[in-house]
Amino acid sequence: GAVVSQHPSRVICKSGTSVKIECRSLDFQATTMFWYRQFPKQSLMLMATSNEGSKATYEQGVEKDKFLINHASLTLSTLTVTSAHPEDSSFYICSARVGGQNGELFFGEGSRLTVL
Amino acid sequence: GNSVTQMEGPVTLSEEAFLTINCTYTATGYPSLFWYVQYPGEGLQLLLKATKADDKGSNKGFEATYRKETTSFHLEKGSVQVSDSAVYFCALRGGGNKLTFGTGTQLKVEL
Numbered sequence: 001g002a003v004v005s006q007h008p009s010r011v012i013c014k015s016g017t018s019v020k021i022e023c024r025s026l027d028f029q030a031t032t033m034f035w036y037r038q039f040p041k042q043s044l045m046l047m048a049t050s051n052e053g054s055k056a057t058y059e060q061g062v063e064k065d066k067f068l069i070n071h072a073s074l075t076l077s078t079l080t081v082t083s084a085h086p087e088d089s090s091f092y093i094c095s096a097r098v099g100g101q102n103g104e105l106f107f108g109e110g111s112r113l114t115v116l
Numbered sequence: 117g118n119s120v121t122q123m124e125g126p127v128t129l130s131e132e133a134f135l136t137i138n139c140t141y142t143a144t145g146y147p148s149l150f151w152y153v154q155y156p157g158e159g160l161q162l163l164l165k166a167t168k169a170d171d172k173g174s175n176k177g178f179e180a181t182y183r184k185e186t187t188s189f190h191l192e193k194g195s196v197q198v199s200d201s202a203v204y205f206c207a208l209r210g211g212g213n214k215l216t217f218g219t220g221t222q223l224k225v226e227l
Contacts, residue, residue, distance in 0.1 A: 041220075042219055043217040043220065049214075105162070105215065107152075107161070
């Protein structure tokens with residue numbers, strides 16, 4: 001199947017700094033990617049839908065100025081957590097869709113962010 | 117809104133035991149239903165799916181039947197292996213083509 005890769009897999013940063021997480025589709029082009037956040041023992045929560053060449057669509061309650069999403073190419077979407085705080089510590093997962101609206105989703109390995 | 121409820125884990129079984137992981141959902145319309153599996157250190161992978169009522173999804177010995185009358189999509193396997201140890205997520209895709217996930221159930225299979 002298609003491969004989606006995230007980098008870094010783990011990152012620790014100081015409070016107030018910004019962190020960028022990359023999501024790449026390695027063997028296919030993805031016009032749409034999705035960013036999720038997962039808290040311990042909770043389900044994956046969709047944060048935003050990233051569309052190549054246009055602005056991301058954020059879910060209700062997600063601060064767009066806090067979580068900047070850029071999808072500048074068909075194989076790369078980035079999530080930047082700006083001015084990170086300890087409560088932003090979480091597991092962030094991206095996925096990319098192959099095919100049209102009903103296409104299958106392929107997920108990255110996830111990135112664990114710890115803000116000190 | 118849409119929601120998915122799955123049994124809490126961890127579920128610990130001996131090899132060759134029968135597995136059931138319960139999943140129920142709430143949704144408007146006719147959602148598609150999925151089971152994803154996440155092996156240690158890897159991303160979520162689609163395990164099986166069903167797109168309409170009474171459909172049975174199956175893969176790698178796992179099965180789940182879309183039951184509209186009970187709004188359920190329970191995952192079953194007749195004989196688990198140590199290599200099945202993973203976290204299993206039930207999910208639905210409804211209007212807007214967005215996936216709604218359950219909380220995940222960790223399965224541990226011991227020799």
